Amino acid sequence: MFLIRDKIHQGSPVFTKEMEDAAVDALRNDRYLYGENVVKFEEEFSRFVGTKHAVSTSSGTAALAFILISIGAEGKKWVTSPMSFIASSNCIIHAGGIPAFADISLKDYCIDPDAAEKAVRKNKAAGIIPVHIYGQPVDFDKFAEIASEHNVKIIEDACQAHGAKYKGRKIGSLGDAAAFSFYPSKNMTVLGDGGMVTTDNEEIADICRKLRDSGRISKYEHDLIGYTARMSSVNAAIGRVQLRHIGNWNNKRRSIARIYNERLKHVDGLGLPQMPDKNFEPVFHQFVITTERRDELKAYLDDHGIETGIHYPIPIHLQPVYRNRFGFKEGDFKNSEVFSKSCLSLPMHVFLEDEQVRFICETVEGFFDRR
Ligand SMILES: Cc1ncc(COP(=O)(O)O)c(C=O)c1O
Incomplete structure (x- = not known):
């Protein structure tokens, strides 16, 4: 029963006994990192979004940066929205690229496709990172047209849009690849930091898998300069419950x-x-x-x-x-x-x-x- 004097919070993450039990079970019975819960969370999330691959990471920022590194963003310009969380653009710099912006439309608060096309032309950009801001899908067909006309990549920033759909298709399955965040304020969270790359592109998925794990191809053999950016099994176990x-x-x-x-x-x-x-x-x-x-x-x-x-x-x-x-x-x-x-x-x-x-x-x- 709500009393007028109760403070109404702006946001509130969900933490239930079901999640607590899953977390404790993971701590007791799973490997701390890259355990069964991580593998299953990736499988279940890729099914949820409808892509062939899902690669978990330690944050949405890492997911975005790894996608960009995997497609060779270094030294190139990338267009994104100035009205977003700073990571939508920082990821470009992390990947050695140069950020460029295109203004938003006041209709949906997302990057305006016409402005994005102009910015691609002006900057000779290699791609666009449209942000589905506040969980509002961008008008993706317009970005797909820009991609085919200018031969650029589209990386979806889906960090705020778990489960959103555009023309019946799940956000995260529309572009060359997409990144999700599971930060505690998001619609679904792993109750800590966490992220996910989704893509149908096997090469992007393979490189992202290595990048998050020190560039490993086997325990002590590395063929990439990677990072320590894995998701823990406890976080994955919580994510699996939230996904349900x-x-x-x-x-x-x-x-x-x-x-x-x-x-x-x-x-x-x-x-x-x-x-x-x-x-x-x-x-x-x-x-x-x-x-x-x-x-x-x-x-x-x-x-x-x-x-x-x-x-x-x-x-x-x-x-x-x-x-x-x-x-x-x-x-x-x-x-x-x-x-x-x-x-x-x-x-x-x-x-x-x-x-x-x-x-x-x-x-x-x-x-x-x-x-
Ligand atoms: C639109 C957007 N992009 C990127 C990120 C980065 O995600 P994370 O905080 O998990 O690194 C966030 C979330 O904070 C976000 O809201």
Whole structure:
């Protein structure tokens, strides 16, 4: 039973007895690293996404960087979204490439395909990393067209989009390869750091397998300069349990999103995310609204016990390290800059009760009714 005085958290990972038992069992009975749970998690995750291969890693960042290294990103430019977590671009630098950006569309908050094509041409880029931001699938067919016209690779950043679908196909199975994150805030997590590469390309999968494991081909023989970036068996055991529930959890998130959308679509001056339709099945990792009065609304909701988030207050190109290293400046990607000043992530997690969601909507309405 929800009491008005209870604080409503913005996000909340799931940890159950089933996961605790799986973790303890893995610690007692499995190898700590690369045990049976890791092998099974990879098999089950590749089946879930619908790719031939899934290669676990220690993080989503490692998964992205290893894909790029495996396809020879070094010395080449890669285009990604400035409105994402910084790892969407850092991975390019980790792989020895050079990041370039294309602005987002204010319709779906994802990288705009037309802007991406221009950026590919201008930078003679080797590929694009579209980010399915907040679990919203990008309009992938447009990226596939760019790929065939310009002969570039498409690597999906699926770190926020476990289970999302585009035209009936799972996110993570659309591009040359994709990367997922299992960081604790994600729709599914291994309750620690963890990541996964998904691909149909055997060569990419083989190289990623080696890269995460010190470049090994056998115990003490190495044919690549690799990293220590494996997933532990305990984390994999937890991931396997979460994978069994992700479908229901995503349904729950979509049902929360529907309540938000129904109640808030009448509020003047409020931007709402795209809702599911026959081509796009988002999974609402976040439910992000936009308003020019973002900071005021955030403080007001906080005063009413409603925690919110900002994803993200600084676009990647304006991060100090990117300004200093690459000379990006304000005005370079205007939609992303406007969006970063107006976006607000409402509470979104599977423990939210409908009554709480309605209370959040009433409070947002109350804010705009005052004047
Ligand atoms: C869009 C996006 N890309 C990449 C990453 C990197 O994942 P990780 O934190 O597991 O390295 C994250 C998650 O934090 C993310 O949200």
